[in-house]
Amino acid sequence: MIESPDIPQVDIGNHCTDPYDCDFKGTCWKHIPEYSVFDISRLNKDKKFDLYNQGVLTLHDIDLSQTDLNPNQVLQVKSEISGSTHIDIDEIRNFTSELNYPLYFLDFETIGPAVPIYEGSRPYQQLVFQYSLHIRETSTSEIEHREYLADPTEDPRIGFIEQLIQDCAKSGDILVFNISFERGKLNDLIESFPEYSNELRGIVNRLKDLMIPFQQKWYYTPEMRGSYSIKSVLPALIPELSYNDLDIKEGGTASNTFLSMVNGTFEGDVEETRKQLLEYCELDTYAMVKILDVLKEV
Ligand code: SF4
CATH class of the missing domain: 3.30.420.10 (Ribonuclease H-like superfamily/Ribonuclease H)
Structure with a gap:
């Protein structure tokens, strides 16, 4: 890989934090908004990446009828959308x-x-x-x-x-x-x-x-x-x-x-x-x- 002239095309994923936080997150995660689906409280990592892989980045992008969230997570999303x-x-x-x-x-x-x-x-x-x-x-x-x-x-x-x-x-x-x-x-x-x-x-x-x-x-x-x-x-x-x-x-x-x-x-x-x-x-x-x-x- 070191000898390769091209950067490998690898999207972000669980590998960015497992087994430890990657030092390159500042670059690879640049397209993730400051407040995103990755900030949904207590949502498991796989589900966060499921949303991300469907192109859902912000809480405003979430279709609540299609997403399996617990009541507190729904509250977080609704509160963000309504500002209430x-x-x-x-x-x-x-x-x-x-x-x-x-x-x-x-x-x-x-x-x-x-x-x-x-x-x-x-x-x-x-x-x-x-x-x-x-x-x-x-x-x-x-x-x-x-x-x-x-x-x-x-x-x-x-x-x-x-x-x-x-x-x-x-x-x-x-x-x-x-x-x-x-x-x-x-x-x-x-x-x-x-x-x-x-x-x-x-x-x-x-x-x-x-x-x-x-x-x-x-x-x-x-x-x-x-x-x-x-x-x-x-x-x-x-x-x-x-x-x-x-x-x-x-x-x-x-x-x-x-x-x-x-x-x-x-x-x-x-x-x-x-x-x-x-x-x-x-x-x-x-x-x-x-x-x-x-x-x-x-
Ligand atoms: S942050 Fe690190 S682990 Fe994640 S895609 Fe970039 S280089 Fe790979």
Whole structure:
């Protein structure tokens, strides 16, 4: 193939991502619109390529009478075509009415060093180093904020656990966005530090997922483009609250920044950067507070 003067004519397909993402996607996928059938939520890859191979590229091209989509996928397509928002008032009211105060809004940041740094950790294991926690004592009280950012010269998990246990107190629901992540990290901590298992299990048992109303499409706007990540939900619901004004805008940057402080390659103003890390994580949980406010107004 290397000696051949011609580029082989191969269309895009499952081979572009399996067994791993191809570096050439920037070229071969140029004709795929920014929002396309490949963004249909939870649609299996073969079905996406079936649509593509029939010449169906955008959601507007889909003939719903001829396409096998589940109700939430149909909702996504219809919402895009009509530009309308879907709100399932009953489900959302059920969800919000079952929340128990004081309410906690919690988000973790992690690092995943390839070569384990800390006792008992595995290669690439996601290790917590930071959290932000907003607290609302009652439905009408002002929010309070607590946070933790580890000292990069120590195992970040010990201080994290001890302060988290103190900050979360003993009662009230703890809202996270995508429960499997926070629950997974807490279970890892229980495994590595069994001496804290009772308190950490208590926290795990209080977790509730604020992502559910969006994952279930009880609240869906066309701006979400099939995604229910907080980065898609927030601008759709509260456009004035944005990550764009922050120096650190996403979790990957936060993680790499802290990891560079741990391994001694960080170059820059440590105090200023720690402030930026705190601001980023704080916005994640403040966003959750605001998202719940919107749900409660339904
Ligand atoms: S993106 Fe890669 S795998 Fe897909 S068609 Fe292009 S070269 Fe082949």
